[in-house]
Amino acid sequence: KQEVTQIPAALSVPEGENLVLNCSFTDSAIYNLQWFRQDPGKGLTSLLLIQSSQREQTSGRLNASLDKSSGRSTLYIAASQPGDSATYLCAASSSGNTPLVFGKGTRLSVIA
Amino acid sequence: GAVVSQHPSWVICKSGTSVKIECRSLDFQATTMFWYRQFPKQSLMLMATSNEGSKATYEQGVEKDKFLINHASLTLSTLTVTSAHPEDSSFYICSGRTDGTYGYTFGSGTRLTVV
Numbered sequence: 001k002q003e004v005t006q007i008p009a010a011l012s013v014p015e016g017e018n019l020v021l022n023c024s025f026t027d028s029a030i031y032n033l034q035w036f037r038q039d040p041g042k043g044l045t046s047l048l049l050i051q052s053s054q055r056e057q058t059s060g061r062l063n064a065s066l067d068k069s070s071g072r073s074t075l076y077i078a079a080s081q082p083g084d085s086a087t088y089l090c091a092a093s094s095s096g097n098t099p100l101v102f103g104k105g106t107r108l109s110v111i112a
Numbered sequence: 113g114a115v116v117s118q119h120p121s122w123v124i125c126k127s128g129t130s131v132k133i134e135c136r137s138l139d140f141q142a143t144t145m146f147w148y149r150q151f152p153k154q155s156l157m158l159m160a161t162s163n164e165g166s167k168a169t170y171e172q173g174v175e176k177d178k179f180l181i182n183h184a185s186l187t188l189s190t191l192t193v194t195s196a197h198p199e200d201s202s203f204y205i206c207s208g209r210t211d212g213t214y215g216y217t218f219g220s221g222t223r224l225t226v227v
Binding site: 034036041042043044046049089091093096097099100101102103104105 | 118144146148154155156157158161205207211215216218219220221223
């Protein structure tokens with residue numbers, strides 16, 4: 001059964017800093033991996049989706065990588081801004097018919 | 113892109129009453145709908161999986177008679193919390209997908225408060 005772990009649980013950085021959020025998963029037979037953002041009391045915003053055949057995806061200041069052999073994914077945020085403050089969730093599925101399994105998230109605070 | 117419309121966004125109900133949450137896929141056919149709940153400061157936990165026209169499959173520890181899921185069409189799935197109690201207060205969110213695609217589309221969630 002797929003399990004997803006995120007480290008660190010919380011992170012506070014000054015504005016402008018580049019940062020990396022880590023995600024690990026137990027089942028290397030991954031179908032896809034998705035990063036989400038969740039603001040307090042709100043729903044999910046999909047940031048990046050990496051298919052099993054891909055190694056990375058980029059969107060603006062965000063870059064996500066996938067290493068199936070080591071069971072890891074990273075989300076890189078460049079030039080962080082206070083508006084990036086939110087909880088970032090990593091989720092993985094093991095096949096096309098199975099649900100996404102979520103990590104507990106990393107709560108990011110970017111200080112102006 | 114694919115959109116799942118979830119309603120209501122929030123609801124307050126009295127203990128013992130039932131609440132229905134709707135998720136509609138607006139521009140795609142959701143062959144599968146997943147239902148999650150999220151307690152404060154915790155991550156999303158899968159409650160059940162429903163395929164159009166079939167009975168839902170519930171995760172261990174989720175009472176199927178309490179959380180009724182209906183997925184009668186490819187564009188509508190509902191979750192009814194029956195005889196709600198304060199411990200059912202949570203954030204409920206649905207996620208739809210179409211066979212053959214990689215993406216999962218999430219609704220905006222429903223915050224349920226039972227008083």
